[in-house]
Amino acid sequence: MGALPTAAPGTRGPLPSGGAAAGRSTSAVLLMALGAPTSLDEVEPFLRDLRGGRPTPPELIEEFRERYRRIGGASPLLEVSRSQAAALERRLADRGWPVPCTVGMRHWAPRIDAAVRELSAAGVRDLVALSLTPYYSNWSVGGYLDALRAAVSASGASLRIHPVRSWHRSPSLAEAFAARVREGRSALAASGAADPYVLFTAHSLPEGPESDTETYVRHLDEARAAILGRLPPVRSAMAYQSVGRRGGSWLGPSMEARLDELTHAGERSVLVVPYGFVSDNLEILYDIDIELRARADERGIRLERTPSLNADPGLVEAMAEAVLAVRPGRPD
Numbered sequence: 001m002g003a004l005p006t007a008a009p010g011t012r013g014p015l016p017s018g019g020a021a022a023g024r025s026t027s028a029v030l031l032m033a034l035g036a037p038t039s040l041d042e043v044e045p046f047l048r049d050l051r052g053g054r055p056t057p058p059e060l061i062e063e064f065r066e067r068y069r070r071i072g073g074a075s076p077l078l079e080v081s082r083s084q085a086a087a088l089e090r091r092l093a094d095r096g097w098p099v100p101c102t103v104g105m106r107h108w109a110p111r112i113d114a115a116v117r118e119l120s121a122a123g124v125r126d127l128v129a130l131s132l133t134p135y136y137s138n139w140s141v142g143g144y145l146d147a148l149r150a151a152v153s154a155s156g157a158s159l160r161i162h163p164v165r166s167w168h169r170s171p172s173l174a175e176a177f178a179a180r181v182r183e184g185r186s187a188l189a190a191s192g193a194a195d196p197y198v199l200f201t202a203h204s205l206p207e208g209p210e211s212d213t214e215t216y217v218r219h220l221d222e223a224r225a226a227i228l229g230r231l232p233p234v235r236s237a238m239a240y241q242s243v244g245r246r247g248g249s250w251l252g253p254s255m256e257a258r259l260d261e262l263t264h265a266g267e268r269s270v271l272v273v274p275y276g277f278v279s280d281n282l283e284i285l286y287d288i289d290i291e292l293r294a295r296a297d298e299r300g301i302r303l304e305r306t307p308s309l310n311a312d313p314g315l316v317e318a319m320a321e322a323v324l325a326v327r328p329g330r331p332d
Contacts, residue, residue: 028124029092029101029323030115031085032144033132035108036075036281040065042108049107060245071285078103078110080279081132083311084319091320097327100124106147113151120157126328127159130319132278134168134223137216139205141165160328167322168219174226176314177275180306181231184271193269193302197235197262199255200224202276203283204240207249217251220276227275241274241292242283255292263299270296272305278315280308 037046043065047056068074081103089101100122104115119127129148131141145163152159167173181198188196202220205211224238239255253261255272262270272292274284288305296303309315324330 025099026123027097027099027126027128027328028119028122029085029088029099029128029130030112030119030148031081031088031101031103031130031132031319032112032148033077033081033103033105033279034140035105035111036077037068037108038074038078040068040073042074043068046108067282067286070290071282075282076280076285078105078108080308080310081105084132084279084316087311087313087316088319088323091316092323095320095324097324104148106144112144112147113154116148116151116155116157116159120155120159125158125160126162128162128164128323128327130164130167130323133276134166134170134173134278134318135202135216135219135276136166136168136212137205138210138212142212162326162328164322164326166219167318168223169226170318170321171226172314172321173318174223175230176309176312176318177223177227177273177306178230179314180309181227181234181271181273184273184304184306185234188269188271188302188304195235196269196271196302196304197237197267199258199262199270199272200227200236200238201241201255201272201274201288202238204243204251204254206244206246207251213251223275227273241276242287255288256295259292259295259299259301259303263301267301269302270304272303274305274308278309280310284308 035046037043044056044061047061047064048054085101085103092099092101102115102119103110104112106112129145131144133140136142148161152161185196188194205213205216207213228234228236237258239253239258240251241255243250243254259270272288274288277284293303
């Protein structure tokens with residue numbers, strides 16, 4: 001199993017979706033993510049963009065077209081990200097900071113550079129940048145912030161960036177994930193699969209200082225401890241998923257290896273908690289729901305997954321807390 005070819009830290013990026021507050025504020029919030037194709041026709045150019053313009057081998061293109069076909073023909077990431085931006089805009093207005101919230105992607109439309117140009121043209125001068133991952137790594141948050149700074153520099157816009165480097169310590173985030181685990185365990189118990197093993201997963205990264213995996217792993221460990229602290233005692237473990245196509249050592253153990261360990265230990269039901277992600281995407285809908293579940297079926301294990309947070313109110317509150325903590329003009 002493997003995920004998309006991994007992009008190195010760099011730039012490229014969106015468009016704002018905007019809201020009622022657009023045009024009335026000199027501040028705005030930009031939600032940033034990797035991006036994803038919204039149709040099968042976009043798979044090849046998306047992979048080329050992800051690979052820095054290098055041609056993609058035809059067999060790899062067809063492999064990923066088939067993956068997207070299996071999840072409905074497109075990634076829901078953009079739709080989910082826009083719903084998160086709209087919900088965040090409403091929550092910030094409720095908390096007394098009515099500003100437009102928009103979406104910018106690093107490797108696909110709507111791109112970060114387009115968002116910068118449009119927000120600047122609308123009179124925005126202070127931009128809070130929030131990555132749609134709570135955990136810092138150079139490959140994700142660091143890459144998104146680099147792309148944003150490059151876009152501001154290239155455009156000549158007078159934008160002050162207020163970055164959120166991580167928001168993994170949010171109690172609202174921990175409770176939102178814990179609620180998903182409680183619901184998943186209850187559903188399994190009601191169907192006769194009491195006390196499932198809980199397998200937490202997050203995206204793997206290449207090991208080494210370039211990725212800053214030490215910070216990433218620490219953030220994941222802290223968030224997982226906060227989630228477990230809100231649950232009754234459960235048997236659980238951590239695993240990494242969706243290793244990219246570049247060589248070298250990647251964070252592990254893989255979720256496939258963990259599943260094999262659980263098989264040998266005699267487990268018969270597993271609840272997967274992909275807490276490394278806050279939105280539905282290919283790595284969840286294909287890597288877990290299709291490939292990992294098929295592997296579990298072959299081993300006689302019942303495997304279920306907690307639903308993604310997407311625009312869950314707890315996630316939106318966590319995002320709002322992170323944004324308000326760095327907003328321009330905030331009280332000391």
